[in-house]
Amino acid sequence: MPDQNPPSLQVRALSVGYGTDVVQKNLSFDVKAGAIFAIMGASGCGKSTLLRSLMGLLRPSAGTVCFQGQDYWSAGIEERAKIGRRFGVLFQTSALWSDMTASENVALPLQMFTPLAAESIDALVQMKLSLVGLESGRTSKPSELSGGMAKRVGIARAISLDPDILFLDEPSTGLDPISGKRLDDLILELRDGFGVTVVMVSHELPSLLTICDDGIFLDAATHTMIAQGAPKDLKANSTDGQVSAFMHRGAPHVGP
Amino acid sequence: MTAKGLPKHAQRWTLSCDSGHALLALTGDWLGADAVVGPDEVAALLDHPGVTSLAFDSRTLGRWDSSLLLFLSELRRSAAARQVTVDDNGYPATARNLLSLLPSENPAAAPVAQRPSLASRIGRWCLDRGSGFEAETALFGALILRFAPALRGRTQMRWIDLLADMQNGGIRALPVVALVNILVGGIIAFLGAVQLKKFGADIYVADLVGIAIVRELGPVMTAVVMCGRTGGAYAAQIATMNGSEEIDALRAIGVRVNDYLVMPRAIALTGMMPLLYLYGSAVGIIGGFAVALLTLQVGPTVFFDEMRANLSTGEVVFGILKSVVFGLYIAIVSCRIGLAAGRSSADVGRAATSATVTGIVGVIFLDAAFALAAHALDF
Numbered sequence: 202m203p204d205q206n207p208p209s210l211q212v213r214a215l216s217v218g219y220g221t222d223v224v225q226k227n228l229s230f231d232v233k234a235g236a237i238f239a240i241m242g243a244s245g246c247g248k249s250t251l252l253r254s255l256m257g258l259l260r261p262s263a264g265t266v267c268f269q270g271q272d273y274w275s276a277g278i279e280e281r282a283k284i285g286r287r288f289g290v291l292f293q294t295s296a297l298w299s300d301m302t303a304s305e306n307v308a309l310p311l312q313m314f315t316p317l318a319a320e321s322i323d324a325l326v327q328m329k330l331s332l333v334g335l336e337s338g339r340t341s342k343p344s345e346l347s348g349g350m351a352k353r354v355g356i357a358r359a360i361s362l363d364p365d366i367l368f369l370d371e372p373s374t375g376l377d378p379i380s381g382k383r384l385d386d387l388i389l390e391l392r393d394g395f396g397v398t399v400v401m402v403s404h405e406l407p408s409l410l411t412i413c414d415d416g417i418f419l420d421a422a423t424h425t426m427i428a429q430g431a432p433k434d435l436k437a438n439s440t441d442g443q444v445s446a447f448m449h450r451g452a453p454h455v456g457p
Numbered sequence: 458m459t460a461k462g463l464p465k466h467a468q469r470w471t472l473s474c475d476s477g478h479a480l481l482a483l484t485g486d487w488l489g490a491d492a493v494v495g496p497d498e499v500a501a502l503l504d505h506p507g508v509t510s511l512a513f514d515s516r517t518l519g520r521w522d523s524s525l526l527l528f529l530s531e532l533r534r535s536a537a538a539r540q541v542t543v544d545d546n547g548y549p550a551t552a553r554n555l556l557s558l559l560p561s562e563n564p565a566a567a568p569v570a571q572r573p574s575l576a577s578r579i580g581r582w583c584l585d586r587g588s589g590f591e592a593e594t595a596l597f598g599a600l601i602l603r604f605a606p607a608l609r610g611r612t613q614m615r616w617i618d619l620l621a622d623m624q625n626g627g628i629r630a631l632p633v634v635a636l637v638n639i640l641v642g643g644i645i646a647f648l649g650a651v652q653l654k655k656f657g658a659d660i661y662v663a664d665l666v667g668i669a670i671v672r673e674l675g676p677v678m679t680a681v682v683m684c685g686r687t688g689g690a691y692a693a694q695i696a697t698m699n700g701s702e703e704i705d706a707l708r709a710i711g712v713r714v715n716d717y718l719v720m721p722r723a724i725a726l727t728g729m730m731p732l733l734y735l736y737g738s739a740v741g742i743i744g745g746f747a748v749a750l751l752t753l754q755v756g757p758t759v760f761f762d763e764m765r766a767n768l769s770t771g772e773v774v775f776g777i778l779k780s781v782v783f784g785l786y787i788a789i790v791s792c793r794i795g796l797a798a799g800r801s802s803a804d805v806g807r808a809a810t811s812a813t814v815t816g817i818v819g820v821i822f823l824d825a826a827f828a829l830a831a832h833a834l835d836f
Contacts, residue, residue, distance in 0.1 A: 253705075256709055257708075257709065258705055258708055258709060281711075282711035282713070283711070285708075285709065285710060285711035286710060286711045288709060288710070290705075290706065290709040290710070292702045292705065292706060293702070294701060294702055296701055296702035296703050296705060296706040297703070297706075298698075298703050298706070298707075299697075299698070299701065299703065310710050312615075313613055313710075313712060314710075314711070358706075362710070368709075
């Protein structure tokens with residue numbers, strides 16, 4: 202991906218947490234446009250909390266998040282909602298609206314935010330569902346879908362407004378290896394095809410190592426980031442015990 | 458050994474002591490709850506003077522489960538407390554690996570949360586009520602501001618949601634509203650009939666039923682039914698959406714939750730409540746008339762003429778006004794409680810309960826306020 206583009210997200214001195222409880226502090230990093238950016242770290246270290254602050258659901262306690270050069274959290278409500286429409290979000294639990302079918306879930310953002318006619322919306326919805334490989338179950342309610350299908354619908358919904366940036370919270374967690382691999386391929390295709398920037402939280406080493414080209418590693422003890430770089434570089438070069446242990450699934454790291 | 462005879466578990470081990478070196482031979486199967494050895498018994502094992510080291514022999518040990526691990530870890534702890542060195546070479550190898558996962562010292566007891574004093578609990582309760590009221594007022598203000606744009610279709614409220622809510626909170630509520638009001642009308646007539654008959658004032662049962670139902674019981678009973686039926690459902694629905702991140706998913710794409718979730722519910726309930734009230738009152742009066750006819754033999758012409766002579770349009774307007782306020786109040790309180798709910802399944806139940814209770818209590822309070830206001834205005 203071209204490096205001369207301005208960064209998609211610029212995070213500076215960010216602290217996130219709930220109330221007085223600081224989960225992560227002093228985070229500064231850039232997410233380049235078109236990158237697939239990983240937020241890594243042990244369970245409970247605040248990855249999802251950070252993601253919620255990046256996608257505009259949780260006001261950070263300090264610091265700034267700039268999306269395409271615009272400071273998100275100091276913008277007004279209307280402005281923030283407008284920026285938010287450039288975001289696509291896949292939640293950990295897929296979070297499909299449970300009283301709507303799969304197709305209606307993908308259609309709702311289009312109905313809300315575009316002036317398109319019903320037929321055009323329907324065509325777009327069917328196209329997005331085909332893109333994510335959902336051939337059956339388009340008229341099923343979320344409770345009738347399998348975990349993997351729900352994730353696919355979740356991604357179709359996240360890309361329904363052709364976002365500039367996709368936030369994925371543990372996209373392949375809970376999927377079998379084959380579905381996980383297909384999801385990884387899909388993320389790569391979306392990046393390469395639409396040029397969308399991807400920020401993902403994940404523990405799945407295979408997908409981190411194959412698709413992510415940048416990332417940060419968060420530490421629960423010091424409440425801040427302790428490494429930055431592509432997961433495969435971190436695996437090969439990191440001298441930090443915790444990062445190295447994570448990247449090698451706890452096995453001792455032999456040589457650089 | 459103690460005077461009580463052999464301890465229950467003595468057959469599971471034999472302890473031999475040789476110049477301060479104790480050897481514990483583990484024997485037989487250690488399976489199930491029977492094999493669990495209490496801490497006192499473990500501590501008593503090392504009550505031999507001069508023991509400085511402890512070794513194990515597990516050659517005659519049979520099958521074992523966590524009861525053995527518990528025993529060994531208690532023993533290790535008790536030995537450490539007496540400065541007895543433990544030689545773990547005699548453990549079964551797999552037990553040694555599992556034992557290494559256990560902490561060698563008792564984990565520090567978590568600090569017991571101090572139960573707050575009565576005064577601070579009362580204070581906390583009042584503050585919670587206050588912040589709830591503040592949130593309801595803010596939601597009311599937000600709805601007022603967005604009401605006109607919503608009617609002009611300039612908000613994110615979907616008409617299909619509004620229609621569905623009107624059907625759920627209106628048409629589908631007709632049977633239960635009818636049932637409750639017909640019974641209440643009948644009860645009022647019956648109570649009145651028994652008293653009025655003593656004075657030969659049978660005919661006034663019509664006024665009693667008319668005024669009681671139209672002015673007080675119609676709006677209040679309908680609102681109470683709708684609190685339990687629809688208010689609880691609103692709170693539970695919204696709380697469930699909160700727990701499954703569905704509300705986050707709306708916020709993330711820039712949907713205003715107040716427009717999308719609260720506005721259609723508030724409009725539907727506020728609009729449907731006066732219609733339900735009118736319907737409920739009509740049915741309640743019929744219930745009262747039926748009882749009057751059966752117990753006092755008051756005929757329809759006499760009954761309805763008497764009622765019409767003393768029941769003004771003002772009473773009906775007053776009832777409609779009350780039910781509009783009740784409907785709006787129930788919708789706002791239930792949605793506010795649903796939105797503020799936590800994310801667990803227990804929180805959904807709590808939200809539904811809290812919405813129902815707060816709604817009913819609030820409706821009664823509002824009704825009292827209406828009664829006082831009407832009295833002050835000589836209405």
